[in-house]
Amino acid sequence: MHDIRFIRENPAAFDAALARRGLDPLSAGILAVDERSRAIKTELQQGQARRNEASKAIGQAMAAKDVDKAESLKAEVAALKDRMPALEAEDRETGEALQAMLAAIPNLPANDVPDGDDEACNVEIGRWGEPRHFPFTPQDHADFGPALGLDFEGAAALSGARFAALRGQMARLHRALAQFMLDRQSGENGYEEVNPPLLVRDEALFGTGQLPKFAEDLFRTTDGRWLIPTAEVSLTNLVREQIVAAESLPMRLTALTPCFRSEAGSAGRDTRGFIRQHQFEKVELVAICKPEDSGAEHERMCAAAEGILQALNLPYRKMLLCTGDMGFSARKTYDLEVWLPSQQTYREISSVSNCGDFQARRMNARFKPEGEKQTRFLHTLNGSGLAVGRTLVAVLENYQQEDGSVIVPETLAPYMGGITRLRPR
Missing domain, CATH: 1.10.287.40 (Serine-tRNA synthetase, tRNA binding domain)
Known part of the structure; x- marks a missing residue:
């Protein structure tokens, strides 16, 4: 607003x-x-x-x-x-x-956001890690994943396209990734873990900017509630219609939740594989802070997301999005793009945005600065820390072996119950 x-x-x-x-x-x-x-x-x-x-x-x-x-x-x-x-x-x-x-008007871009019409005008800030050299032609996860427990056919019979069932060792790896991310963000990075509602009312989606403009991207229940497209909605709205104590800021929150998206605007994109699903899990990061702190909080949040990729030894690049590629509520956004060997390119795995006071105005979320009589609107930030499914895809493709197996990253050993390699069934 x-x-x-x-x-x-x-x-x-x-x-x-x-x-x-x-x-x-x-x-x-x-x-x-x-x-x-x-x-x-x-x-x-x-x-x-x-x-x-x-x-x-x-x-x-x-x-x-x-x-x-x-x-x-x-x-x-x-x-x-x-x-x-x-x-x-x-x-x-x-x-x-x-x-x-x-x-109905999107947020105004920050001064240091590059101008541009689409993703071609995004600016690369930096890269981390070197793509692995394979002694064989790396495969797409959609081709070798089914033998490891990535069941697309079974899920399609239940729910249709853009759903997957994870079975056995694949389910264990997915769970390990999610728990590792949540532990890292709530432990080392100081985000408070929250288990939020997955169903929200209109007001919550209006507050974070999904409604009224993007209703077609969402799933609605018969009683008028909505399935969350991201935990950003639930976490950010925890301060809705509140005057937050200044001494409690910054407020840093994280949640591991299922997310639900209709993908109405992505017809024909990523129809194979596990990259773009109607239902997926994500570890979300949200920060609520004073206006003067949001710039530093943005960099901190991005570093928290990058730390997951670095711990998994997954090569990635950091992009500053241009004005034409930013989301509706964002005033500045960094995208982290992970290397996918089968596509020989980097693909988005996290989007970290500073929304300024745009969402706070929609939610009427404020704080009272010390020594001042008037309240001020908070600043809100959100980012993926990370999308679990896309991280699973990156691990599968970057750690794949010629015999169809996948080596489990050492970082995940404590979560895998002794499994060090996924093997074809």
Whole structure:
């Protein structure tokens, strides 16, 4: 959500920032609705004040036995009472229209975000690790994974496309990855572990920016709740409609949850394999902090996600997303892309975003700085630490052997119950 006062005071700057997002100028339309809204509120306030004033004057006129004046004042009060409901209705409608306009506009990009239309304009910040040299042609995980317990056919019979069942040693490796990530983020990196709801109401998805614009990407239940597309929704909304104590900041939260996405906008992309599923697990990271700390918190969160890839010895690169590739709620985003030998390219495995006060405004989440009377909106950040399924794919492909087996990374040994290699069944 955007600050209407900022738009009033900086319409040209607001439109210039939208242009970087590829949007036409919107300030004139917004300010026209805002001006009408404020005019209605002024008329309402003046009418209410005049009604109260006239009501008191009626008593005074009656006491003075000035019947004509009393009747005239009564007529004025009656007219004001008749006018008020229409004004109140128009006030609600105009206010809702203004909020709807503001809610549909994406976050403004930070100054250091590169301009660009799509992922081709993203900027590489750095790389870690060297891709492994294979003495054989590395296979796609979708080809050798089924022999190790990655069951696509069984899942398709149950649920259709973009689902998978993990069996035996494959399920154990997936669980090991998830537990390792959660332990690392909640232990070494200091994120508080949370087990949040998987079903949320409209307000929660509005708060983090998925609604109203991206409803088609979500799954809705028959009672009107929504399955979360990411634990970001549940974790971030824990401060919804709250004034958070300044001394409790920064608040760092993590959760391992299933995530559910319709993938409505990805028709034809990654239809094979385990990369893009309707249901998957992810370890999510969320930070809630003071505005002056969000830049440093962004770097810290990205480093926490990178640490998982480094511990697993998976080569990756860090990308700064351009204005045309950032998510709706983000003002600045880093993507971590892991090396996949079968594709001979890097693929996204984590997205870490600083949302500034954009989500906090939608949630009305604030804090009171020490020594100040007024509250301020919090800053929120979120990132994957990591997507478990995509990490599983990266481990399978980078640690695959010519005989179809997969060596288990040493980091996962404590979680694997003595299994050091996945072998074809």
